[in-house]
Amino acid sequence: MSDHADQAEQNIETFLHSAIANARRHSPLQSDGHCVFCDEAVAINQLFCCRECRDDYDKEQRALRIAGGL
Template identity: 50%
Template sequence: MSDIADRAGWRIEKDIQNARAYVRKQAILESDGRCHFCDELIAHALQFCNVDCRDDYEKQQAALQRAGRRVD
């Protein structure tokens, strides 16, 4: 029984390591008072003016990454 538990523990650790590596590769957006997608003025603590702009930005970045282009 310990073999199954050991393998499960190993798999969980591996998944956590992979998730952390993925997060470290992601670009960190700095809040500058403008929406990162449509350039509208927003509060300095925000990165996007609404959920639609955030989703569109993420779709755009994913498409650029799939195309092998530089991702901001």
């Protein structure tokens, strides 16, 4: 019985971990201390290490939107 409960708890934990990982993948504009564009370490709450990266990221996103037909 308690084994069963442990298993359920384990499943919830696994589910939460993958949900968080998914959310991270789908919202790159959430700062995690790394430049969104080049992965360089940046101050927390900073999305980009420099203006060039932000510009390049914007360009890339625009190109992706156009390529995706959105």
